Amino acid sequence: MKISKLTDSISLQRSVEQANVDHLTTVRQVIEDVQKNGDKALFAYTEKWDGAKLTSLKVTQNEIDEAFESFDGQLIQDLEEAATNIRAFHSKQSRQNIDFPLAKNSYIKYQITALDSVGLYVPGGTAAYPSSVLMNAIPALVAGVERVVIVSPPSKEGKLPASVLVAAKIAGVTEIYKVGGAQAIAALAYGTDSIPAVDKITGPGNSYVALAKREVFGKVAIDMIAGPSEIAVIADETAYADEVASDLLAQAEHDRFACSILITTSESLAEQVALEVEKQLKQLPREEIARASIENFGHIYVAESLEQAIDAVNELAPEHLEIITKNAEAVAEQVKHAGAIFIGRFSSEAVGDYFAGTNHVLPTNSTAKFSSGLCVDDFLKKTSVVYYSEEMWKEQYPKIARLARMEQLEGHARSVESRSWNKGDLN
Amino acid sequence: MKISKLTDSISLQRSVEQANVDHLTTVRQVIEDVQKNGDKALFAYTEKWDGAKLTSLKVTQNEIDEAFESFDGQLIQDLEEAATNIRAFHSKQSRQNIDFPLAKNSYIKYQITALDSVGLYVPGGTAAYPSSVLMNAIPALVAGVERVVIVSPPSKEGKLPASVLVAAKIAGVTEIYKVGGAQAIAALAYGTDSIPAVDKITGPGNSYVALAKREVFGKVAIDMIAGPSEIAVIADETAYADEVASDLLAQAEHDRFACSILITTSESLAEQVALEVEKQLKQLPREEIARASIENFGHIYVAESLEQAIDAVNELAPEHLEIITKNAEAVAEQVKHAGAIFIGRFSSEAVGDYFAGTNHVLPTNSTAKFSSGLCVDDFLKKTSVVYYSEEMWKEQYPKIARLARMEQLEGHARSVESRSWNKGDLN
Structure with missing residues (x-):
């Protein structure tokens, strides 16, 4: 290992490969195909790339239970303890609504709510880390996301690794689909008959998965694309x-x-x-x-x-x-x-x-x-709420109208003033 | 205005123009030029595109004071009241560190800290909205960001709008530069002699500015690119x-x-x-x-x-x-x-x-x-901290080693076990 004196210029920059243009073309085709042909496209790609000929994408409760029963008991206990620890710390990250009373019975509020649905990508083969299943699923569930979904590419035999199913069950996720690659990301973003769309996609993946996440960003939210x-x-x-x-x-x-x-x-x-x-x-x-x-x-x-x-x-x-x-x-x-x-x-x-x-x-x-590590905040969103009473409006609207006119937005000024047009002695 | 019966399929989607390829080429050239030639490039682009021949980019305290003194007193008062309201509500969004004690004198923590520096882009001409200066600068300052910088394109006379300088002063920003467009974004991301780099760039802008923000994303953070x-x-x-x-x-x-x-x-x-x-x-x-x-x-x-x-x-x-x-x-x-x-x-x-x-x-x-509106969270980041005592390690490391081996990461297992190698009767 190289040893040198510490100077001012040290860096983590690595010359990581540029995104492959051929990959991007493929990914865009896959996304278009899944948008157009839905499940049919998912089955076709899963046969082509994973070598698995499936008739149904969803993992059955039976498959989950079997994986759990066949799994090493000590490891299940270790995973459960890890999950308990992760859940406990992430629960401390929960957020409260902010109520902010104003004068004259008026108020503003900050309403903090969970996303409706989240999809978690779990890579296949040796990169299928059960610890990552816990780390991605638990913060979403703690945030209160009602629907947390896992997608992961199946083996040739049409199975997912037992460790992934076990970790999913321990985390509390039961909606799991046997589909990977860009086609899985497209399904999560646009929905198919088997896989209803989600609002956010998280989890690591290979370069096709990362490119697909970038492509669907905006239609859905994504987590960071980690280096x-x-x-x-x-x-x-x-x-x-x-x-x-x-x-x-x-x-x-x-x-x-x-x-x-x-x-x-x-x-x-x-x-x-x-x-x-x-x-x-x-x-x-x-x-x-x-x-x-x-x-x-x-x-x-x-x-x-x-x-x-x-x-x-x-x-x-x-x-x-x-x-x-x-x-x-x-x-x-x-x-x-x-x-x-x-x-x-x-x-x-x-x-x-x-x-x-x-x-x-x-x-x-x-x-x-x-930026920060994955956390409960990543599965929450905030809506501001404004309530002005008539008395508050009467006191404040001339200031608001002046500020709008300063910005040459006459329509904005008139909108706050309109509350007094022809309606008696309001101003 | 069209009236129809509400059916299931209503949407906000608008066919907004695709990013202009010529614009992207220009933006990439500008960024490269600013990285290579620093202030020299900034002066050249400002002369070329804004028609202003400058010898210094930084707005002087004198210019700020003059703008303030010449500005409508009533509007200053209105802006100050708006700033007070924005500051009060955003202060409620501040976050506390999370301390999470574990058994055996161990703990984990969540340390919440502000970004070091943020740059705020303010468009020129009629799109220079002082209200946006308040809305972008105040959450950053409330979060505790030490260095908040404004960049904005100057007029031909080399001046920024008085309303922007006034709003900046009211918000509490005094580091302001006369530079706009992609060159301003490049300067904020990579730094020049006049403008030290920042960690995050926020604020609206034209298509060149939006493209430049996308290009420098990753080197720095950016806010959303709003539609x-x-x-x-x-x-x-x-x-x-x-x-x-x-x-x-x-x-x-x-x-x-x-x-x-x-x-x-x-x-x-x-x-x-x-x-x-x-x-x-x-x-x-x-x-x-x-x-x-x-x-x-x-x-x-x-x-x-x-x-x-x-x-x-x-x-x-x-x-x-x-x-x-x-x-x-x-x-x-x-x-x-x-x-x-x-x-x-x-x-x-x-x-x-x-x-x-x-x-x-x-x-x-x-x-x-x-996703959510701009808020104090956008200027904070979270660092997790882990402290395990010797006793805690002794109790937990076999579980950690088992979980690592389950994922075939032998090096991870050995790293937690190494604490007992040849060091006496630890395990």
Whole structure:
């Protein structure tokens, strides 16, 4: 792993491939086809791309129950405990309406309501992470979304992974469809006979899925389109090199474009971590992926001071930040920008990825400067309500009319004045 | 104005022009030029497109003070009162950190912090609305954004409208630059010597500005790209036709693509409103614009019942909704989707456009189903924080490791287990 002195210019930018133009053409055709031909198009694409010849898209209650009964009991218990933790923390994020009384029996209000329906995309194969099912579905359900739907591509045998069905059941989702790719996104956005449309689509997916989400954005809402994952670790001489190395590698094993950065005030830790990374890499099942990530995007920086390290992290605004130093909590308080912060050596990122209760869908690529991880807010919307009584109107309308005329919007001025036209002695 | 019976299929969709490809090419060139040549490019474009030969972009305190002193005293007072109302209501939207204690001295937290910096685009000429300056700047300042910047294209004489400078001063913004168009957006996103970059850009603009915002999205955050404005009015036989007509026209005078819809249970009101619209149109300074809007997109629907009217509105999810009926508050409670609701005949939309305290930047084109008007939340971000004590880790890590292995992420499992490697009797 590369080691260098920390200078001013460090970055998370990775040269990720540009969107493939051929992919975009395909995606647009698929969306048009699903809009025109509905379920027929869904069955055809599922046969063509997933090799599954289906007669019905919806997963039956029977299939869900079977998956649950055949699944490892210990893992079910672990998933249930994780779900309980996630539900508990996200429930704290619920919002209250705001009532704001004005003079003369008037008021304004802020009405906070849940979206009606949300679709969650779950990738197929080895990327079907049950933890992501929990992290996406639970905030929507806590927000009060009445209809939460999962779509996921089936295997050749026409089945979804048991782990996905189990996680869905634990989260509380029972409307699940065997359809993936751009065709699933099109179905969620425009609706078919089998799959009524939803108002928002969340969840990760391959480049076809990401492109399709961009295409339907505006017709429905979408979550962020996340870039590859990343971690920054701030550590001083009190950190154990093997632990820091294992955390850097946990990030690197995600994919080749993942980015793991260590910023340390200890030159000796820097050297030991580099050795440990190499040692642990050789024993990692996903060595090839992790090695590519570490070689291309991994970096150890030696900082002159903790302050310099913190400044650099605030510039980076990393998705994940671990702080393994003396007085780690005090250091955390100086961090302004990060998706999630993990304090001390016993809070490795995996604690939050799976279990603590915080969300693992987080802003990547320095966007933590201005955006946040997935949360209950993402499934709520706010409507403002205005009520002016006659007395209030009488007092205020001349001001409103003057402001409208200042902007040369005479029609606006007349609309507030119209309440007195020919209606007796109102003004 | 067209009158028809309310059927199931009513819509706000307007065939708005597709993004102009030539415009996009220009916008991309401008952004590249500003990234490369900084202020030099800004001066050149400002001379080319605004006809102003500037030597400095920043508005001086002197210019702000002069604008203020020369401005109508009554209007200053009206703007100040509007700002006070907007500030009061938006202050109620402030958020608290969430502290969530766990067992064994552990905790998770949700840290809510303001963005560092925000840029507000203010269009030039007659579209320079001081009310929009208040509506965009105040929520950011209430959120706690330390640096709020305004950019706006200068006149040929190198000046900004006095009303914009006055509204900025009242809102509390003093960093103002004389630059508009795509070049202003590029400067805000990438920074120049005169204009340090910001983290988020909000505010309306012409098609060049909208395209530039889309292009820099990801480097910085942007607000929604709003479509043309719209209003739906639900009214029964208790409504006055002249008042309803004036409210429909206030919307229509905005632009040719604005959309005004009345849904009424009274056939006689429908007919009277149609006559009133024609009568009032002839006396409106912006008659030409309002007439085009009414003829192309205006519509009066006669509903069989109030329930049918409410269902239709929930399908429409209009930007603005006025309810002028008996028991208007009870009707409002049945509305699920709208940007803003105005209750009763004394709460015309202009009350909220200018004065009541709610925001006038609202979701258009049925997106109120899943999105909200501009608010304090738009200038806040949330960071989750996880702290596990040694005891907590010892109890929980086997579960976390099992969940990671279930997802075949061995590196994740090892990272939580590493805390016990060779370190004595921890597990």
